[in-house]
Amino acid sequence: MQNFILNRKIAQLAVLQRIELCEPSLKKMRKFLGRYLFSSFLSKYLINPVKISKSYFDLMEKEFLLIKKYLKNNDKILSIGSGIGGLEILINKNLNSHITFIEKNYISKKIKYGWDKNNQEAYNNLNLLKKFLLDNDIKKDKFAIFDFDKNKLPDTKFDLIVSLYSLDYHYEFELYKHYLNKVMKPETIIIFDTIRPDYFKQIYEKVEIIKQDFHTVHKSKRVVCSNL
């Protein structure tokens, strides 16, 4: 596998979720023409889905290689704010994992990429998430998708929880704190991006930093937390 199968609508979601996939010229247009035009029109029609497919694949492959050592064959994984799920496809294909997705099912009219105290910003479409997984050969019985705003969240234990640039990056960890306590086993590992890694030393026994983003607005760190 060298790239993902995706259509223009799914490529648009990838661009909204990972702004680094945007060509510099498109980023400039966003600055001049505004967030509304960018979110609704420019990000859809001024992109090349073939290029996005390749660059999204490369980005997700890098993310996969970074966290691979924390994963085992057949793990039960929870992904919070997966976006279209490229990383999860690679995890499933390499390690036969079952993936549970918790995501939101709307695209904000004017996406703001910042700390969202009320957690109103979202950029996903759960039908397109499902289509992307199936189109890239993930078996139906290997995933389940939950809408954060509508569904009762799954009450089961996970081996690993992953949330790249979502939990404690765009909205507060506290939103999920109680739920995570319910679904984590003593040996469960949780991986996410945050600007306050030290805060998590009060919550988890082990907090390891595996990546630092110096060039983004957030200057976040990727942490791997566990209690063993």
Ligand SMILES: C[S@@+](CC[C@H](N)C(=O)[O-])C[C@H]1O[C@@H](n2cnc3c(N)ncnc32)[C@H](O)[C@@H]1O
């Ligand atoms: C910046 S994107 C990151 C997507 C993906 N993890 C990646 O690394 O490409 C953040 C994602 O979090 C989702 N999101 C926002 N609030 C959420 C919530 N309460 N629960 C789950 N996902 C949420 C958004 O819809 C969006 O897809």
